């Protein structure tokens with residue numbers, strides 16, 4: 308097989324702006340079908356990208372002879388659609404957050420393992436050179452035993468969380484469609500706000516770079532006048548005893564800078580990862596430093612990379628840089644965080660299972 312047959316489920320903003328053009332422009336893939344419960348959206352995307360097979364029911368797409376599927380539906384539906392895909396014997400790239408509940412995420416991991424299928428999560432930042440470089444330094448032990456991880460992640464998503472996606476039309480372009488109004492603002496569809504939508508990215512990075520899972524989480528969250536959380540702060544402990552923080556707001560306004568940084572601090576040095584500006588450097592206690600070349604504008608957020616990586620995996624190439632197991636660790640971190648914010652007490656992650 309030199310070309311993988313791929314379907315896309317969910318013909319909304321992210322899939323139509325990134326996954327579909329990525330697949331159509333990749334000679335190792337054939338985008339064979341598109342499914343959306345809103346037939347009009349599948350039709351518009353199908354006409355734009357010249358894909359004839361369009362379905363309202365994702366199960367029909369899954370039965371149409373595809374090798375892999377990209378799932379870009381609202382958060383509350385990730386689990387069911389991904390489960391159906393795996394049960395149909397189809398390799399899966401599911402967008403972040405992988406699922407809303409840890410039990411669902413681990414169920415998908417177990418299913419994919421049992422059925423011998425690839426399971427990837429749409430963690431775009433993990434496809435940068437810097438993510439791999441940071442991972443190598445931290446996991447090779449060059450900064451010694453990890454003691455502390457500090458993170459900040461600010462982003463421009465407040466209008467999404469308020470159910471007014473059109474306010475970002477000029478920022479994001481929306482070549483075919485923006486998100487539905489309820490996608491990020493209705494707790495029953497989104498499963499939460501800044502935490503599930505955004506904190507999932509940097510915590511995905513922390514899990515990927517350190518290879519560790521969280522054992523305990525304490526969080527404060529504020530929704531103000533929104534129906535979902537806008538501002539979140541997390542304190543957490545990792546399985547090796549290191550402690551960490553992650554603070555986040557979705558309230559950045561157009562034209563303002565965002566901060567998306569993580570510092571990994573160990574007994575022999577520190578690694579500083581500035582994701583949004585594409586900078587990475589390491590400083591060791593023996594006085595040496597290592598500077599990495601800044602990422603180019605095109606390398607900063609390689610949104611086309613995730614779907615192509617699924618294709619490569621299916622064709623037997625490359626590593627899974629955003630495996631289901633790591634996605635599940637983030638889901639359990641976030642579930643613990645939401646529970647902690649609700650109860651005012653730290654939550655032990657293992658007790659969620």
Ligand SMILES: NC(=O)c1ccc[n+]([C@@H]2O[C@H](COP(=O)([O-])OP(=O)(O)OC[C@H]3O[C@@H](n4cnc5c(N)ncnc54)[C@H](O)[C@@H]3O)[C@@H](O)[C@H]2O)c1
Nearest residue numbers: 317319320321342343344365379380402429485486487490
């Ligand atoms: N990796 C990233 O950087 C990134 C960026 C943006 C969005 N996303 C993720 O992509 C996903 C989609 O977000 P969006 O902004 O495109 O949302 P959206 O509202 O634009 O699109 C979701 C689409 O899924 C469809 N849908 C829902 N259930 C379905 C089902 N069972 N079968 C077929 N279609 C179904 C809806 O009708 C809608 O068209 C979310 O998980 C989001 O978090 C990831």
